[in-house]
Amino acid sequence: MSLDERKLEVLRAIVQDYVATQEPVGSKALVERHHLGVSPATVRNDMAALEDEGYIHQPHTSAGRVPTNRGYRLFVDKLSRVKPLSPAERRAIEQFLVGAVDLDDVVHRSVRLLAQLTRQVAVVQYPSLSRSSVRHLELVPVSTTRIILVMIADTGRVEQRLVELPGPTPADDVTELRRLINDKLGGRRLIDTPPLVEALSDEVPQNLRPAMAVLSSVLLETLVERTEERVALAGTSNLARGTMYDFQGTLRPILEALEEQVILLKLFGEMEPSTRVLIGDENEIEDLRSTSVVSTGYGPGVTVVGGMGVLGPTRMDYPGTIATVRAVARYVGDLLAQG
Template identity: 50%
Template sequence: MVTERGLQVLRAIVQDYVDTHEPVGSKSIVERHAFGVSAATIRNDMAMLEDEELITAPHTSSGRVPTDKGYRVFVDHLAELRPLSSAQRSAISTFLADPADLDDLLARTVRLLTQLTGQVALVQYPSFAAANVTHVELVALDPVRMLVIIVTDTGRVSQRLTSMPEHIDERDVPVLRAQLAELVTGRSVRAGSERVEALRASAPAERGPLDHALLALADVVGEELDEFRQDRLVMAGAATLAKREQDFRGSIHPLLEAIEEQVTLLRLMSEMAADDQGLAASIGRENEAFGLTEASIIASEYDAAIGRARVGLMGPTRMDYPSNLSAARAVARYLSRLLDEDEGRR
């Protein structure tokens, strides 16, 4: 059982270890923190923390460093998050202002977060399976190339250039556009995708030129709607891992592989348990099932019109949890506000 002062000592060890990158001893704690007790008393507290496996000695006769369990207790007992500076708050509002679309907004979000924290930044796309298709547009670039544009009520826009199976007369473009609109507009992404499948299944064996063109375009629309339904993750700051490789106890290759594959990080981000503020953390060995025992991932939820998703950071277990959680929460709140305002304008 950890005492209240023991928790304060743990907090001091975590903070000092993050700041100095050096194991922390009782003498430095007395010098840097106003506990009002002797170094001998602090040593007793540290011994109890070591018995609880919250801190450990990396070398004989050295100071102590937090364990993964120690970081977990530290995060669970955070009294408050470190407030952002006025410059940081200004940077968030400036950097995220007036995005072109959701893709642009989320790309800016991860770039901003990695600049604020020096960690790998991660943002989940909200699931678009329940979004409604509001518009389908066709633009004939020449007789055999067509630009297919799909817009949803959440602001998601898809543009796909495709080659037609045969030449298309410009007079046929409005007809094809109307047929595709009848097929998917006003319906959810999921329902639209199902109607495209039904069209393919019911297509007659004998087809005219317009039938071939419609099926080719419907295939494109179906593929794009299926893409809308997929979970997606946007990331920035992978280069920071190489710069901070010495902060990791082992190899950073599993982290680089997770960044490249995305599926592992999507699962982890989705499964992390959040507190009543929408904040979540998964630390070190808690990530063993995902092959990421060298890393910590923290996240904050943001709200979109069609549901919730997460903004997160990935880095070494020795990270500045109060500042990183604060940055993720601030950016997530601003992201929610922007998306809410955008929804209100539509």
């Protein structure tokens, strides 16, 4: 084993021990716990070299060392092997998610599951409307002049609006309006619908135009102009399990940052199919630079419609966390594909 390979093995051992014990790691403990095949003096020399290179550091006057953000990054990029989930873990994920009755239930079950399995803060973004297509539009009469417009997206997301019609509208006319709208918009991506919606008023029979004009304006607002994205959050109490080494300063700035939807969307809403790991200072949000974020996109098949992941201290079980986030994302994608 070359010097560099050996130093990398020492770094791997330090990261694994520190994550497991939450205590700074000394050379004696490394020699006792890991079969490194070298003397304690050699391990001490390797630790000194790793410290000089900025991969580990000595907190306070402790005799042990802890990984730096740079050390964690090298560990994630080169050293960590994603832990395969056990059959029991896979069954637990499947059973927890399979009973979900609708999209809200899927999202809330997923975020609770991620928080429980990783013991971190979990975030799941609802499927983005900008990535969705129209599955079906329903018009439900409430009275002769009021109907509820319900839009169901292919991702299971449901939006509904109460619409005041310009005058009494017979049930047969409502049925015809429903048919015309679905013929025009069914299966279309939401971002492609504005010109189609605008054309509807001109294409329908004269007697339906006043009602269609009102419906069109509500459709535009519901399908296109409504850019609000939603996220679900769970497990913030897990942050309190950290040690004095986990977070510089207090938890308050971290908790306040997690209350901002725009910050959560920035961290978890980029929706790449690959897994992304942000460690410490790599996070552009200053209040979260003592944390790490593991995130990935999810969706039916190869389509990514939302993001999910976890946030916790940089002292994180990266291999286990990455495997869990990927597995939950895959199961949620399969559920959406079935819907």
